[in-house]
Amino acid sequence: MSADSTRRFDGSNTAQQRFLTLFLRSEREIFRYVAALVPNLSDADDIVQQTALALWEKFDAYDPALPFTPWACRFALNKTRQWIERRQRWQALLENGLAEELARRREVLKPELELRLKHLEGCLSQLPGEQRSLAEGYYFRRDRVEELAENLGRTVAATYKMLQRVRQALQGCVENASKPEGISP
Numbered sequence: 645m646s647a648d649s650t651r652r653f654d655g656s657n658t659a660q661q662r663f664l665t666l667f668l669r670s671e672r673e674i675f676r677y678v679a680a681l682v683p684n685l686s687d688a689d690d691i692v693q694q695t696a697l698a699l700w701e702k703f704d705a706y707d708p709a710l711p712f713t714p715w716a717c718r719f720a721l722n723k724t725r726q727w728i729e730r731r732q733r734w735q736a737l738l739e740n741g742l743a744e745e746l747a748r749r750r751e752v753l754k755p756e757l758e759l760r761l762k763h764l765e766g767c768l769s770q771l772p773g774e775q776r777s778l779a780e781g782y783y784f785r786r787d788r789v790e791e792l793a794e795n796l797g798r799t800v801a802a803t804y805k806m807l808q809r810v811r812q813a814l815q816g817c818v819e820n821a822s823k824p825e826g827i828s829p
Contacts, residue, residue: 659703659704660801661801663699663700663703664800664801666712666716667696667699667700667712667716668790668800669712669713670712670713670716671692671696673713673717674692674695674713674716674717674720675688675689675692677717677720677721678691678692678695678720678723678724681721681724682724682727682728687727690727691720691723691724691727692720694723694727695716695719695720695723698719698722698723699716699719702719759822760818760822763817763818763821763822764814764818766817766821767813767814767817767818767821768780768814770817771810771813771814774796775806775809775810775813778792778796778803778806778807778810779807779810779814781795782807789803789804789807
């Protein structure tokens with residue numbers, strides 16, 4: 645690795661750490677802001693996650709001389725507006741028979757979905773202990789990433805990266821298990 649690329653990596657790592665510090669300090673307030681605008685707490689969670697991604701994408705435009713939380717809440721407001729617009733479109737689609745069509749298609753796909761779920765259970769059991777514990781904590785117990793990171797003795801960023809790798813491993817495992825016998829890429 646060249647000295648220039650090392651400096652870029654260090655700068656990116658520093659920016660990531662700065663972002664995570666600011667975001668984690670503001671996350672509860674951002675959540676409260678969003679939760680006041682939408683009726684469902686799980687929807688508020690989703691909107692806050694989408695907000696975090698948007699904030700990270702635009703973090704180089706953030707002026708550190710200004711408070712982070714109000715800047716972040718403006719992003720959250722935009723994401724909430726987008727969510728409301730999508731929800732209204734979904735409502736219109738549902739009124740036009742989409743729910744019935746989705747239910748019909750689910751019935752058609754039910755055997756395949758059940759088989760994929762069975763494969764997923766098998767793939768989960770094949771994960772190394774730490775990865776399986778992380779997946780179960782995040783997806784089944786709905787533990788916060790900060791708690792999982794602390795339990796694993798890792799940084800939050802490293803825990804997110806590990807979750808990404810676990811998802812990719814599970815997806816590959818399920819896809820391989822779902823292939824008909826004798827067919828390989």
